[in-house]
Each structure stands twice: as C-alpha cells, then as structure tokens.
Amino acid sequence: MKSIAIIGASGYTGAQITSLINADSHFSVQGLYVSENSLDKGRKLADLYPTYSHMAYTLSPLSDEAKKQIVAEADAVILATEHSVSLELAAWFYQQGLAVFDLSGAYRFADVAQYPKWYGFEHTHPEVLAEAVYGLAEWNREKIKQTRMIAVAGCYPTASLLALKPLKPFLTSMYPVINAVSGVTGAGRKAQLHTNFCEVSLTPYGVLGHRHQPEIATHLGQEVIFTPHLGNFKRGILATITVQLKPGTTEADVEKAYSVYDSEPIVTVKHNMFPKVDDVVHTPNCHIGWKYDANSGYLVVASAIDNLMKGAASQGLQCMKIHFGV
Ligand SMILES: NC(=O)C1=CN([C@@H]2O[C@H](COP(=O)(O)OP(=O)(O)OC[C@H]3O[C@@H](n4cnc5c(N)ncnc54)[C@H](OP(=O)(O)O)[C@@H]3O)[C@@H](O)[C@H]2O)C=CC1
Numbered sequence: 001m002k003s004i005a006i007i008g009a010s011g012y013t014g015a016q017i018t019s020l021i022n023a024d025s026h027f028s029v030q031g032l033y034v035s036e037n038s039l040d041k042g043r044k045l046a047d048l049y050p051t052y053s054h055m056a057y058t059l060s061p062l063s064d065e066a067k068k069q070i071v072a073e074a075d076a077v078i079l080a081t082e083h084s085v086s087l088e089l090a091a092w093f094y095q096q097g098l099a100v101f102d103l104s105g106a107y108r109f110a111d112v113a114q115y116p117k118w119y120g121f122e123h124t125h126p127e128v129l130a131e132a133v134y135g136l137a138e139w140n141r142e143k144i145k146q147t148r149m150i151a152v153a154g155c156y157p158t159a160s161l162l163a164l165k166p167l168k169p170f171l172t173s174m175y176p177v178i179n180a181v182s183g184v185t186g187a188g189r190k191a192q193l194h195t196n197f198c199e200v201s202l203t204p205y206g207v208l209g210h211r212h213q214p215e216i217a218t219h220l221g222q223e224v225i226f227t228p229h230l231g232n233f234k235r236g237i238l239a240t241i242t243v244q245l246k247p248g249t250t251e252a253d254v255e256k257a258y259s260v261y262d263s264e265p266i267v268t269v270k271h272n273m274f275p276k277v278d279d280v281v282h283t284p285n286c287h288i289g290w291k292y293d294a295n296s297g298y299l300v301v302a303s304a305i306d307n308l309m310k311g312a313a314s315q316g317l318q319c320m321k322i323h324f325g326v
C-alpha cells in the first residue's frame with residue numbers, strides 16, 4: 001500500500017482527492033496539510049465538509065517538521081495548491097525522492113518561457129521541470145509510469161484534449177474553436193467577489209487570454225481559440241468545440257478515430273448524441289458526443305467532465321495508479 005500526503009487538503013480538489021484515496025485499497029493517507037498560517041490548521045476535514053463525516057482526518061500545518069515527516073513516511077505527495085505554491089513544493093519533494101502529483105499548472109509547460117506570460121512567475125526549477133510529464137492519463141500512460149514528477153492536466157484542457165486529440169490527423173490550419181462552461185468550484189474555495197452567489201451569471205471570461213489556451217495548443221500540437229465561461233452551477237465542465245476537418249474526411253474516419261477510446265472505461269463517445277454535465281458530476285468519467293457534416297467538413301464535438309474529478313482529483317488518482325502500477 002502506498003502512503004500519500006495531501007497538501008492543500010482543505011481546498012476543493014484537495015478534499016475531493018482525499019475522499020478518493022480514503023476509499024482506495026491501494027493507498028493510505030499519510031496526512032492532510034494546509035499552509036502554516038492557515039485558519040483551518042488543527043481542524044477536522046469533516047468540520048469543513050460535513051459530507052466527509054466518515055473520515056477522521058485532521059488538517060496539519062505544513063511546517064518544516066511536517067515536511068520532514070512526509071519525506072520519512074510517504075511515497076508520494078499530492079499538491080492541491082495554487083501554482084506558485086506548487087512550484088516550490090513540487091521541486092522540494094521531488095528532490096527528496098518522493099513522487100509528486102501536482103494538480104496546479106506549475107509544471108504543465110516544458111518551455112520555461114511560457115511561465116512569466118501565463119502564470120506571472122519565472123520558473124525557478126527548470127531541472128525538475130525537465131522531468132515533468134503531462135498527466136493526461138489516457139494519452140500519456142508510458143511516460144507517467146516512468147517519471148516521479150506528474151503535472152496533472154488542467155480541467156478545461158482535459159475536456160478539450162480528450163475530444164480533439166483523436167481528430168489530430170484530420171485537422172486543417174483552421175483553429176478549432178472551443179467554447180467551454182465551468183461550474184463555480186473551478187475557481188477554488190477561497191472567497192472572491194466574482195464567485196459570490198449574487199454575482200455569478202453565465203458569462204465569458206479570460207477571452208483571448210486564458211492560460212488554458214496555450215496548454216491546450218501545446219498538448220494538441222495545434223493552435224486553438226478557447227473561450228471559457230463561468231456558469232451558475234457548482235461542478236462540471238462542458239466544452240463544445242467546432243472544427244473543420246480536411247477535405248475528404250468521412251464519418252467513418254471520425255468514427256474510427258474515436259474508437260481509440262473503446263478500451264478506455266472512463267471515456268465514452270457517442271455519435272449524434274450530446275453529453276450533459278449532470279451525467280458526469282461526482283464521477284471520473286468523460287462523456288463525448290459528436291456530429292459531422294461531411295459536405296461542409298464541419299464537426300461539432302462536445303465533452304463533459306466534472307472539473308473536480310476528471311479535471312483534477314480523479315485524474316490525479318488515475319495518474320497515481322498508472323505510476324505505481326496498481
Ligand atoms: N478547482 C478546480 O476545478 C481545479 C483546480 N485545479 C488546480 O488545483 C489547485 C488547487 O485548486 P483548488 O482546490 O480549487 O484550490 P482551493 O483554493 O480550493 O484550495 C487551495 C488549498 O491550498 C492550501 N494552501 C494555500 N497555500 C498553501 C501553502 N503555502 N502550503 C500548503 N497549503 C496551502 C489552502 O489552504 P490554506 O489557504 O488554508 O492554507 C487550500 O487547502 C490549483 O492549482 C488549481 O489551479 C486544477 C483543476 C481543476
């Protein structure tokens with residue numbers, strides 16, 4: 001059984017992955033951690049999230065002492081922390097010999113030049129970044145097995161890339177256009193005005209400037225137009241993507257391309273039927289639906305996931321299982 005420390009465990013993705021690890025016989029929880037000055041240190045996770053009343057874990061401050069204990073006792077750490085926090089913690093734990101599963105974006109680009117532009121910091125650990133593998137589980141299994149530094153894919157990129165990657169041989173120079181809507185948990189648990197109940201109303205944001213645009217483009221190998229929207233629901237992402245395919249591409253070609261998921265239990269693909277967010281929330285699943293007009297060459301594909309599950313926690317667990325071979 002592998003022992004796992006969860007850092008940022010009081011947040012939405014941290015609490016979610018704690019519940020998944022708690023329920024998995026291959027893993028045990030070494031400890032749950034928050035920042036040293038956290039208002040939640042010493043509190044029980046179940047006091048923050050009564051839905052987890054079956055778990056007795058307490059949130060500990062991530063002191064230097066706690067870090068040493070993690071190194072002595074754990075096989076891996078999950079970082080459910082913001083990008084700049086993960087940047088430093090991932091490098092430190094990696095250098096101590098632990099496997100690191102980072103839910104943030106701090107290690108998702110191989111190119112250090114991307115970080116100042118999209119994350120507002122210089123990447124201070126290029127040597128660890130060089131070891132990092134993108135944790136899009138269905139597409140990167142072999143590499144996830146081979147490295148101890150896994151940058152779990154982002155939420156919108158997971159929904160978008162699972163829909164688009166099978167189509168790569170048929171894409172033209174025209175950019176796929178991705179319109180995606182996320183539930184409010186995508187913005188994390190901390191209080192912010194724009195995620196207040198009274199403020200939330202369906203609207204685009206980050207237009208032509210969201211950090212997930214280059215993440216999708218990098219891991220697809222093709223530029224895209226990406227427009228995220230904030231929806232007035234708690235969990236889930238629906239990405240609806242319009243793309244023009246190469247002249248001569250047939251419906252059978254598309255069918256065959258998506259058959260890559262026939263052996264993947266988590267990804268379900270339907271032709272002429274479209275997914276609903278409610279069918280995937282609280283599950284690790286991705287539901288994809290597509291329709292193609294061979295005359296115009298236009299294909300519309302929609303992809304639904306739970307942002308906290310396949311978009312973060314359950315994909316993190318999937319990567320852990322691949323890495324540890326369980
Ligand atoms: N929400 C989502 O749908 C998704 C989120 N992600 C990524 O996952 C990460 C976590 O996101 P989310 O769960 O939403 O964030 P939250 O804001 O909900 O939680 C952040 C957690 O980090 C803790 N924390 C903050 N600073 C430190 C520190 N210095 N040391 C240890 N713990 C710290 C917080 O506790 P405290 O401040 O009390 O210490 C809290 O437990 C982010 O990088 C995010 O981008 C990825 C995919 C989807």
Ligand SMILES: CC(=O)N[C@@H](CCC(=O)OP(=O)(O)O)C(=O)O
Pocket residue numbers: 103104105153154155156182183184185186187188206228230311
């Ligand atoms: C609704 C909302 O605000 N969503 C977040 C994306 C979720 C997230 O935390 O992004 P990562 O997957 O890159 O970690 C945003 O747009 O920044």
